[in-house]
């Protein structure tokens with residue numbers, strides 16, 4: 362086995378009304394440096410990663426093992442050095458990035474030659490919905506739907522001419538907790554209006570009508586009304602960002618991070634302003650990652 366490095370971007374899901382369906386890859390990364398070893402060893406070099414006492418507890422290892430076993434293979438012993446700048450349980454797709462990293466680890470270490478569709482299926486099966494997994498795998502914004510256990514349709518929306526700003530509070534919110542506040546059912550009227558809002562959002566993004574897109578993203582009826590109380594400064598961040606020129610601001614994934622979509626070139630100035638207002642937050646201007654998961658072979662070994 363050659364040494365290799367896997368890098369997986371963070372992602373923001375939902376973009377307001379496209380609940381469990383749309384997501385965009387963001388330029389924060391989970392990185393695995395993998396080399397062959399006599400025994401399994403995992404080193405975590407980031408304060409953002411969860412504490413573990415042994416490699417078998419590691420979520421990425423567990424996904425990799427499960428993926429290898431699906432193909433009747435055993436993971437060879439590896440040394441894996443993990444670094445990350447994706448905060449956990451903040452709505453930036455940390456679990457989807459870890460899932461894609463685990464699947465790719467098995468793919469490389471066991472030479473499974475998995476297709477993109479297989480990776481997307483495995484990841485979606487584990488996450489339950491494809492909205493974070495798809496952009497983490499493919500990059501850009503991806504709109505996807507799982508229509509049966511065997512079918513996921515997706516379409517990539519490239520080259521969004523937008524800057525994005527994230528407001529990350531100093532608290533965690535587990536996706537499971539944020540899903541528990543959602544209704545089990547929606548009335549026909551509510552579902553019709555909610556999906557129509559989502560339709561207009563995607564159509565306006567495709568046409569580059571970002572004012573309309575911003576308006577639609579703030580009109581979600583599927584999840585934001587129910588989650589608003591769990592998100593600190595939900596209304597204030599939206600209002601302040603709008604007054605400083607943002608097209609729209611929504612909950613990132615299941616929260617508690619909020620994310621603004623702003624005119625290209627204005628992200629830095631708006632972020633600087635928002636930093637002065639939300640001093641307890643990590644306010645960052647980010648970019649949409651264009652490529653998704655990447656595997657690079659170590660230069661030393663590749664040259665051999």
Ligand SMILES: Nc1ncnc2c1ncn2[C@@H]1O[C@H](COP(=O)(O)OP(=O)(O)OP(=O)(O)O)[C@@H](O)[C@H]1O
Nearest residue numbers: 420449450451452453454455456459535536614615
């Ligand atoms: N790199 C990682 N290594 C191990 N476990 C991880 C890693 N990344 C995420 N996890 C697990 O996933 C949990 C967070 O997943 P959760 O779905 O609640 O939030 P998220 O994926 O960060 O946000 P969202 O799904 O709203 O975008 C962590 O608490 C941890 O248990």
Ligand SMILES: N[C@@H](CCO)C(=O)O
Nearest residue numbers: 374381492536614615
């Ligand atoms: N669509 C998911 C994203 C987080 O996994 C949700 O909002 O619950």
